[in-house]
Amino acid sequence: MDASLYIFSIAVPLAYLGATGAYCADFFWKFEWATSIKRPALFLTAILHLVYLHLLIAQNGYPPIASVFQLMTTIAFTLLVTYLFIELSTGVIETGFFVLSVALLFQITSSWFIEDVGEASENLKHPILSLHVVSALLGYSAIAIAGIYSLLYLMLLKQIQTNRYGLLFERLPNLELFEKMSYNAVLFGFFFLTVAFIAGAIWIPKTTISLVDFKLIGTIVVWAIYGIGLLFRERLALQGKRMAVMLISGFLFAFLSMTALNLFSSRFHS
Amino acid sequence: MHSSIHSQPEATQLIAVGITHKTASLDIRERFAFSEAETKALLAELCDGIASEAMLVSTCNRTELYAVPKLPEVTADYLIDFLISRRAMTKEVHREHFFRTFACGAVKHFFAVASAADSMILGEAQILGQVKDAYRLAAEVGATKTTLNRLAHDAFNVAKRVKTETKFSEGAISVSYAAVELAKKIFSDLSEKNVLLIGAGETAELAAKHLIEKKARRISITNRTLAKAEALASELGTSNVLTFDYFKERLHEFDIVISAVGTIGELLSASEIERAMQKRKRATTLLLDLGVPRNIDKSAASLYNVFLKDIDDLQVIVQKNLDARRAELPKVERIIIEGVVEFERWLSSLQVAPTIRSLQEKFNAIKAMELARLKNKVSDAEYKLLEQLADRLIGKLLHFPIKSLKSPAPTDDSLEGKIALLRDLFDLDESAAAK
Numbered sequence: 070m071d072a073s074l075y076i077f078s079i080a081v082p083l084a085y086l087g088a089t090g091a092y093c094a095d096f097f098w099k100f101e102w103a104t105s106i107k108r109p110a111l112f113l114t115a116i117l118h119l120v121y122l123h124l125l126i127a128q129n130g131y132p133p134i135a136s137v138f139q140l141m142t143t144i145a146f147t148l149l150v151t152y153l154f155i156e157l158s159t160g161v162i163e164t165g166f167f168v169l170s171v172a173l174l175f176q177i178t179s180s181w182f183i184e185d186v187g188e189a190s191e192n193l194k195h196p197i198l199s200l201h202v203v204s205a206l207l208g209y210s211a212i213a214i215a216g217i218y219s220l221l222y223l224m225l226l227k228q229i230q231t232n233r234y235g236l237l238f239e240r241l242p243n244l245e246l247f248e249k250m251s252y253n254a255v256l257f258g259f260f261f262l263t264v265a266f267i268a269g270a271i272w273i274p275k276t277t278i279s280l281v282d283f284k285l286i287g288t289i290v291v292w293a294i295y296g297i298g299l300l301f302r303e304r305l306a307l308q309g310k311r312m313a314v315m316l317i318s319g320f321l322f323a324f325l326s327m328t329a330l331n332l333f334s335s336r337f338h339s
Numbered sequence: 340m341h342s343s344i345h346s347q348p349e350a351t352q353l354i355a356v357g358i359t360h361k362t363a364s365l366d367i368r369e370r371f372a373f374s375e376a377e378t379k380a381l382l383a384e385l386c387d388g389i390a391s392e393a394m395l396v397s398t399c400n401r402t403e404l405y406a407v408p409k410l411p412e413v414t415a416d417y418l419i420d421f422l423i424s425r426r427a428m429t430k431e432v433h434r435e436h437f438f439r440t441f442a443c444g445a446v447k448h449f450f451a452v453a454s455a456a457d458s459m460i461l462g463e464a465q466i467l468g469q470v471k472d473a474y475r476l477a478a479e480v481g482a483t484k485t486t487l488n489r490l491a492h493d494a495f496n497v498a499k500r501v502k503t504e505t506k507f508s509e510g511a512i513s514v515s516y517a518a519v520e521l522a523k524k525i526f527s528d529l530s531e532k533n534v535l536l537i538g539a540g541e542t543a544e545l546a547a548k549h550l551i552e553k554k555a556r557r558i559s560i561t562n563r564t565l566a567k568a569e570a571l572a573s574e575l576g577t578s579n580v581l582t583f584d585y586f587k588e589r590l591h592e593f594d595i596v597i598s599a600v601g602t603i604g605e606l607l608s609a610s611e612i613e614r615a616m617q618k619r620k621r622a623t624t625l626l627l628d629l630g631v632p633r634n635i636d637k638s639a640a641s642l643y644n645v646f647l648k649d650i651d652d653l654q655v656i657v658q659k660n661l662d663a664r665r666a667e668l669p670k671v672e673r674i675i676i677e678g679v680v681e682f683e684r685w686l687s688s689l690q691v692a693p694t695i696r697s698l699q700e701k702f703n704a705i706k707a708m709e710l711a712r713l714k715n716k717v718s719d720a721e722y723k724l725l726e727q728l729a730d731r732l733i734g735k736l737l738h739f740p741i742k743s744l745k746s747p748a749p750t751d752d753s754l755e756g757k758i759a760l761l762r763d764l765f766d767l768d769e770s771a772a773a774k
Contacts, residue, residue, distance in 0.1 A: 229524065229646065232655045238524060245527040245623065306621045309644045 074128060077121040082180045084114040085145070085173040092165035096240055107165065111153060118146045118176075131194050134202045141179035147210040148172040155214070155250065161242050167217050201268035204261045205288075209323055211258030212295070215251045216320025219313035222247040226310060248308065251316055259295050266292060287326030291319055353486060355445035356418045356437050357396075357403030360459045363436040371426055373397040375476060381425055382482040389413045389421075392487045394477040396452065398469045400459050405449060407486050415439035446490060446682050450675045453494035454501040455508070461664045462507040467498045489685060497678035504674065507667045510660030515546040517656040518627045518648070519553055522595055525625050525646060529555040532594040535586065536560045537606065539567040542629050543599040547575050550595075559593070561586040563600070587611055591618035599629040606634040613642055627653075687754060691744040694758050697767040698740065702733045 088110040094103035122143070125133045133139035152168040155161065221241060228238045241247075266289075298307055298315055307315060358371055373381065378395045385393040385406060392407040404418055419437045426432070440448050451457040453470045474491040477483045483491065501507050511517040526532050534555050536543050539562040547558055559579035562568035568580045581589060590596070590611065598606060607626075612635070616624065621644045628635040628649040640647040706729045713725060740761060761767070 225524070229521070232652050234656055234659050243524050243527050245525065249527070303620060306643070308621065309623060311643075 071128065074121075074124045077117065077124055078180045078183065081114070081118050081121045081142075082173070082177045084110070084117045085149075085169065085176045088114045089166060089169040089173045092169055096163060096166045097236065107162075108156075111149070111156075111165070111169075115146075115149055115153060118142075118149065122146060132199060132202065134199075136183075138179045138183040140206070141175045142183065143206055144210060144213075145172040145175040145179065147206050148175070148213060151207070151210050151214055151254075155254075159246075159250065161246065161250070163240050163242055164218065164221060167221060168214060171213060171217060195272075197268050197272050201265050201272055204268060205265035208258045208261035208265055211254045211261065212291075212316075212320055212323050215254035215258065215316045218247050218251040218254065219316040219320075222251065222313045223310065223317070226313075244309075248312065251312070255295060255299065255316065259292070259299060262288070262292050262295070284326055287322070291323045291326065294319055352442070353405065353407055353445045353490070354413075354415050354418060354439070354441055355403060355405050355448055356415050356422070356439045357401055358432075358436050359401040359403070359438065359457070361457075362438050363432075367428075367432055367436060368400065368402070370428065371397075371402045371422075371432070372399065373402060378473070378476050379480050382477055383480045385421075386480070386482045389417075390482075392484045393482045394473055394487050394491070396470055396473040398466065401452070403452070405445065405487065405490070407484075415441070443679055443683060446493075447675060447679045449490060450494050450497045450678050453498040454671055454675060455498075456501070456668065456671045456675065460512055461661065461668070462509075463512070464508060467495070470494065470498075485689070486686075490682065493678055493682050497675060500674045500678075501671050505667045505670045507664055507671050510656075510663055512657055512660055512664075513545070514629065514650055514653045514657060515542060516549050517653040517660075518546055518597065518629065519549040520656060521627075521646075521648060521653065522550070522625055523553060525623060526594065529553050529595075530557075532557065533592055534558045534595045534597065535581075535590070535593040536571075537586065537596065537598040537634065538562055538600040538630070539564070539571040540599055540601065543597060544571055544574070546597050546599065546627070546629065547571070550597075551575065555595075590615040594623065595625045595627070597627045597629060598634040600634050601630060604632050604634070605636055606630075607636060607639070609636040609639040609642065612636070612639040612645060616642055616645060629653075688745065690754060691758060694761055694767065695741055695744060698737060698761065698765060699733075701765055701767060702737060706730070706733060 088107065091103045091107035091110045094100045095107050122133060125139070125142075129135070133143050148168060149172050152165065152172070156165060221237070222244060225237050225241050225244060225247070227233075228235055229244075269285075294315075298305070298312075302308070302312075305311075358368060360368065363371075373395060378397060382393050382395060389409055390406040390413065391409045394405045396403045396405075402422075404422060406413075406418055408414075416434060416439075419434050419439070422437075423432050423434075438448075448457065453467055455462050455464070455466045458466050470491075474483065474487075477487065511520040522529060522532075529550060532555065534547075534550060534557060536547050536558060539560060543560075547560075550558065557579075558575060558577045559581055560568045560572045560575075560577070561581040561583050562571070563583050565580065565582060572578060572580050587607070590607075591614075596607075600606060612624075612626070623644050624646070626635055626639065626645060626647045628647065631650065633649050635647060635649075637647065637649070639645055706726075710722070710726060710729060714722065717725065744757060744761065
């Protein structure tokens with residue numbers, strides 16, 4: 070790893086830590102300094118991360134998708150960018166701490182364990198595979214955000230139902246907004262997962278990937294569940310608490326099928 | 340010595356007396372309230388005789404008189420007796436029902452009143468307007484001068500700081516407002532929600548007004564007496580009135596239902612609500628039961644996507660907000676103290692201003708006299724130089740005495756001592772100080 074890449078592999082998680090800390094201080098204690106620096110800190114983190122990804126591509130000659138830990142830094146970046154888009158488009162600034170905490174976790178894990186994977190397959194440079202991976206990552210990031218928002222929805226719902234009006238009641242946006250944001254995130258995620266599937270289906274005949282690969286099956290299950298949920302949303306009365314529980318379950322299942330199992334495998338698909 | 344002319348200016352003799360929710364019962368307070376006309380008459384009478392400035396704050400929770408006396412015999416008890424006599428309540432009301440406070444204490448109390456830190460409901464919004472009204476009335480009859488003008492404007496500034504720098508005025512503190520606060524935590528845009536108001540009484544009206552403040556527009560009203568529903572509808576600017584025996588059939592159309600019907604008991608059963616929920620495909624519904632006894636079957640709370648809250652539930656929000664306001668009191672207190680210090684500094688500057696003026700006049704007179712003796716002995720250019728030299732010397736010589744006079748004195752006595760010493764040392768003209 071060259072010196073600049075090494076410096077950025079440390080600076081990027083530190084920037085995430087700073088931005089997450091600022092959002093945390095703003096949410097819980099409403100410190101003036103935190104309110105004023107949190108968005109600049111988020112932009113700075115995005116810029117540093119972009120440079121870091123660029124350096125990784127320059128060093129390896131392919132996008133950082135060859136190992137689980139390379140994927141993690143890419144996921145952290147897509148989470149951050151997706152959140153930034155949500156914050157700028159909706160004006161909702163109270164959820165930053167919760168989304169960025171997940172991105173921080175991904176980035177710290179990645180920076181800690183990332184290592185050179187040596188000469189990667191030429192396949193990684195193919196545009197169809199890049200489309201497949203980028204779409205899948207965007208899809209999973211959106212699903213992750215929907216899961217986080219659903220979790221916040223449930224926490225706020227619990228406070229309202231039990232008359233324990235705490236900090237979340239005071240600071241978080243309303244339930245309906247969470248429901249809308251989660252739904253839009255799922256729509257966005259489903260679209261990109263579909264694109265990932267189409268690109269993957271085109272790509273599979275050119276590879277030795279088995280069709281009974283657990284991650285492949287797992288992702289198809291996730292995609293199918295979200296698809297059925299979106300299609301029959303009204304008929305199944307998938308709103309409120311039911312929808313939140315479904316989105317959290319979907320997120321956990323997707324996360325497990327995509328990352329946890331990869332810790333025991335040298336390749337993304339078997 | 341010059342003690343006769345060094346007595347404190349009238350401003351420091353500010354006296355505040357009054358009855359508040361802390362000192363007297365509602366029974367006494369309500370009989371002690373003054374109308375605008377009575378207030379003006381009372382202030383005019385005071386300023387004609389015994390006070391140089393006066394202001395009366397009269398609300399349902401307090402009647403307070405702030406006065407700068409003209410005569411030394413005008414004490415707090417004198418003012419209390421004056422108030423009691425004007426209300427002809429010498430038998431029912433005694434001096435013990437009144438608080439009394441002076442100088443700094445009176446200033447601090449007035450700032451606390453204007454900031455709602457002394458209110459029965461901490462942080463309430465109405466009191467500042469009432470204090471402004473009291474000041475306006477006093478100003479209209481010419482009862483405010485230097486001290487009370489400054490006091491009132493400083494109080495407005497303190498109240499503004501409390502509002503902007505603390506959370507002392509935040510959160511709902513009435514059940515009807517808490518209901519709206521809760522609705523805002525469930526729905527994102529109240530203007531898109533259909534609201535049904537069951538009942539046309541005061542509670543329903545108040546809740547509807549709060550909802551309208553939060554941009555709710557689609558409000559329908561139903562009431563046992565149709566005429567009352569129509570009257571409230573016209574007051575709220577809506578034409579949607581449902582007959583009382585028909586509203587259940589249209590229950591499914593509403594996202595928010597506020598029921599505030601007294602003495603009637605249960606109006607909506609869980610099965611009726613379940614039927615409505617089926618019709619509206621389980622879309623989120625908020626039921627606010629503000630009736631006593633309750634109007635909605637409490638088992639409806641377990642229905643999917645139904646939020647049912649009664650007065651006790653909403654009272655929890657009110658209590659939480661009141662606790663939050665109480666927690667802000669130290670910050671409010673600090674702002675009030677800063678305001679008092681600022682006011683006292685201004686007051687001190689009033690006290691020392693005549694001495695500073697006398698000192699400067701004395702030195703300038705000496706300069707003029709000495710320069711006149713040299714006028715014909717030096718050239719014009721040299722005279723100008725000498726004049727500049729004299730000005731610089733006076734500036735430097737007076738810098739420290741003036742700075743010392745303007746610096747805060749620990750007590751009134753020490754400030755008086757300083758003034759007396761300076762006047763004695765420099766043999767200053769006594770009549771100037773008295774002006």
